[in-house]
Amino acid sequence: MINKKKKINKIKTQKFLDDFSIKLLLQHNNFTVKDWFDFRQKIQEISDNSVEILNVKNSLLKNNLPTFKNKELFTSLCQGPNFMIGCKNDNHLKSIWNYLNSNSKLLFISCFYKNQLLNHLDLEVFFQTDFSVYSKLFQILDKKTELSHTLQHHLKIGPFFLIQSESIQVLEFLKESKKKN
Secondary structure (H helix, E strand, O other), X not given: OHHHHHHHHHHXXXXXXXXXXXXXXXXXXXXXXXXXXXXXXXXXXXXXXXXXXXXXXXXXXXXXOOOOOOHHHHHHHOOOOEEEEEEOOOOOHHHHHHHHHHOOOXXXXXXXXXXXXXXXXXXXXXXXXXXXXXXXXXXXXXXXXXXXXXXXXXXXXXXXXXXXXXXXXXXXXXXXXXXXX
């Protein structure tokens, strides 16, 4: 029974992370049942049901989030009672951000905006800048990140190619030396 529940939670978490391009990681302090009810109601009013809240264990969240350059940094972010809010577009993000800042029981930790890790200062600049300019910047950064990941992947497996190449050279040398004898 426990394994099925873990699998269901993992699938829900992965679906949530795949469905939403904007994810806010938050920590709540002493939320009561009434606080949760009011919070969910306010988020639904702001977003017209296009925003979702995910409340899962930190370990499940850490294992399912996309890989970032500094995995240790993200691991240190997931401390305490956390949850995520997922948005599909930029339009609701500012309203949600304003509401989050007005609630004293919530602590903003980070935002994952189209696979980029943002802090509160980045979001403030984002809201003051034209969305199209900021969005274009993230597209450029995403391409650079893709290139970096590709290069790092090749560097990780590069030594295996070197060993294989050297092994072939040694075998060819042995073959040639046997022919001479």
